Amino acid sequence: MKFAHLSDVHLGFQKHESLQKIEQQVFEKILNQCISSKVDFILIPGDLFHVNIPEMRVQKFAFSMFRKVYDAKIPIYVVYGSHDFSPVSNSVIDLLAEVGYITKVTQAKSHEDSTISLECLIDPKTGAKITGLSGLKVGKDREWYEKLDRDNLEAESGFKIFLFHGGISDMKTDSSMDGDQMPLSLLPKGFSYYAGGHMHKFNHQSFDGYANVVYSGTPFAGYHADLEDNANGQKRGFVLVEFEDTVKSVEFVEIENITYEIIEVDANNRKAESINQELLEKTKDIDPAEKVVIIKVKGELTSGKTADVDISLVRDNLNERNAMVVNVSKNGLTSKEYSITKAKGANKEEIETNVFSENIGQLRFDYPELLSDEGIKLAKKLLSELGQPVLINEKKNEYIPRIRDNALGILGLDDDAS
Numbered sequence: 001m002k003f004a005h006l007s008d009v010h011l012g013f014q015k016h017e018s019l020q021k022i023e024q025q026v027f028e029k030i031l032n033q034c035i036s037s038k039v040d041f042i043l044i045p046g047d048l049f050h051v052n053i054p055e056m057r058v059q060k061f062a063f064s065m066f067r068k069v070y071d072a073k074i075p076i077y078v079v080y081g082s083h084d085f086s087p088v089s090n091s092v093i094d095l096l097a098e099v100g101y102i103t104k105v106t107q108a109k110s111h112e113d114s115t116i117s118l119e120c121l122i123d124p125k126t127g128a129k130i131t132g133l134s135g136l137k138v139g140k141d142r143e144w145y146e147k148l149d150r151d152n153l154e155a156e157s158g159f160k161i162f163l164f165h166g167g168i169s170d171m172k173t174d175s176s177m178d179g180d181q182m183p184l185s186l187l188p189k190g191f192s193y194y195a196g197g198h199m200h201k202f203n204h205q206s207f208d209g210y211a212n213v214v215y216s217g218t219p220f221a222g223y224h225a226d227l228e229d230n231a232n233g234q235k236r237g238f239v240l241v242e243f244e245d246t247v248k249s250v251e252f253v254e255i256e257n258i259t260y261e262i263i264e265v266d267a268n269n270r271k272a273e274s275i276n277q278e279l280l281e282k283t284k285d286i287d288p289a290e291k292v293v294i295i296k297v298k299g300e301l302t303s304g305k306t307a308d309v310d311i312s313l314v315r316d317n318l319n320e321r322n323a324m325v326v327n328v329s330k331n332g333l334t335s336k337e338y339s340i341t342k343a344k345g346a347n348k349e350e351i352e353t354n355v356f357s358e359n360i361g362q363l364r365f366d367y368p369e370l371l372s373d374e375g376i377k378l379a380k381k382l383l384s385e386l387g388q389p390v391l392i393n394e395k396k397n398e399y400i401p402r403i404r405d406n407a408l409g410i411l412g413l414d415d416d417a418s
């Protein structure tokens, strides 16, 4: 008997059309493999979708995929992740569950002594007992686990699987995703397999009382940093598990997504000009055609503004040579000469004014209206305009020009050129 474990698919995360295609292709490939290798069931412990109610394009795709798996008579067992979680069952997960394409495994009961008990559901074909808890929004998970009646679950006999969504502090994982982690001891002991979601890299470890604690990782990407990891050689895919009365084997199945190039530049103790030059040179050395190109600049410039590091030439060059997507990360870039000083204030209004007045002195412009008190006023007006929400029933193609025209008006610029 065998089952598949995949998680953190984050359907709907990608904004770029070409990457949306890859996102879908990868998911389709995995489900096709599940069908062709005749798995008995599929586990998805959370973040199947990037948000609880994704756009219709994503929902349509998901329904067509799950329909195929349903027709192949393969049950899918899920818990919510932190991304597709909804406290009032207002998630596309619930639609899929309602039509019977997937099954939510959490059957929890709260008791008077404030404990929570879980019941296992039994997979009809294999007899495997399956239960688990959803990932909740930040910090809430721990509370549930602390109230969980573990004894009752530990007393269950047979082949048992626990689905969870969250970080486990006992596991050696990549530190970039720390945050909320809980000790393994909050999970019930003695299960045959712990199907984890939330951590985006494959990880398989066993502990005393806790065999086979496994994260399948994201099959493609659910954060921008995932693409960077992919570019640096991180393998992506899903997990296939063979079992009888115990787990016989846990196999990571790699699914290829796309090819990458990464251009990294260290900006420490340098000027923007030399960075721009290095970027251009490194760009010439790569063949970007049909690849995701990641440009990463970090470090502290000796002078100038971080905006002086100009990616536009490099981007144009890469696009002319048919790069699929160019992703720029300048988050780690700062400047000795110009850095935003934090400011305090009694309210949002005051903090904004103080941030502008603390920092505007660092700027050198030929336009007096961009400096001193006049500049602060202008900046505040602009900030408030850019923060205007979409009106009820306003369409995106109405909202964007409205905000743009108003912003250009505040700056005293004419829009005719665009």
Ligand SMILES: [Mn+2]
Residues within 6 Å of the ligand: 008, 010, 047, 081, 083, 198, 199, 222
């Ligand atoms: Mn995730």
